[in-house]
Amino acid sequence: MNNDIKAVLYSKEQIDEVARNLGERITKDFEGKNPLVICVLKGAVLFMADIVRQIDTYCELDFMDVSSYGNNTVSSGEVKIIKDLDVSVKGRNVLIVEDIIDTGRTLASLVELLKGRDAASVKICTLLDKPDRRVKTVKPDYVGFEVPNEFVVGYGLDFQGHYRNLPYVGILKPEIYENI
Numbered sequence: 001m002n003n004d005i006k007a008v009l010y011s012k013e014q015i016d017e018v019a020r021n022l023g024e025r026i027t028k029d030f031e032g033k034n035p036l037v038i039c040v041l042k043g044a045v046l047f048m049a050d051i052v053r054q055i056d057t058y059c060e061l062d063f064m065d066v067s068s069y070g071n072n073t074v075s076s077g078e079v080k081i082i083k084d085l086d087v088s089v090k091g092r093n094v095l096i097v098e099d100i101i102d103t104g105r106t107l108a109s110l111v112e113l114l115k116g117r118d119a120a121s122v123k124i125c126t127l128l129d130k131p132d133r134r135v136k137t138v139k140p141d142y143v144g145f146e147v148p149n150e151f152v153v154g155y156g157l158d159f160q161g162h163y164r165n166l167p168y169v170g171i172l173k174p175e176i177y178e179n180i
């Protein structure tokens, strides 16, 4: 599996450091607010586990699986819920944890959905931000790394379901796409 990777972009050590720094900021910002920390399945699972262990204040965790309808035929606010939250967000300070913001479709829809459910505030923490590809306006509050416009895998991010378990973020070799 490691042989399929052209280059490592961010090592486990770099990701750990970023999680520590973001966790410190999040702790300060959410002290006394009992935030609901929402993991967007499946890609955000690894980063979620890191970030919540760096939050040193009371918080609750929940999980949501959504799929944004592809392409430009759909306006924001439309997101297909595969697995919904277990608890209500009404009046809650919400922190969404994501692995990557690419076109922004997933998060633009999710933020609109949660605001529509009367969350008191909705903030975003993402391991990776790929602003070059944005088609929907999404401004994350906490960003690990800004990534170049390359298809990246590892640390939760997949290509056709694989590579999520790599303990780093890397760029896939082009021949892997070409052989599919």
Ligand SMILES: O=P(O)(O)OC[C@H]1O[C@H](OP(=O)(O)OP(=O)(O)O)[C@H](O)[C@@H]1O
Pocket: 040, 041, 042, 043, 044, 066, 067, 068, 098, 099, 100, 101, 102, 103, 104, 105, 106, 107, 158
């Ligand atoms: O900004 P966007 O263009 O919407 O892309 C980003 C989203 O796409 C990926 O999830 P995906 O829907 O592939 O599901 P997964 O997390 O289960 O891999 C990724 O984990 C983000 O959630």
Ligand code: HPA
Pocket: 100, 102, 150, 151, 152, 153, 157, 158, 159
């Ligand atoms: O670069 C990416 N890699 C994996 N999954 C993704 N989903 C959106 N962008 C990406």
Ligand SMILES: [Mg+2]
Pocket: 040, 041, 042, 043, 044, 099
């Ligand atoms: Mg995802």
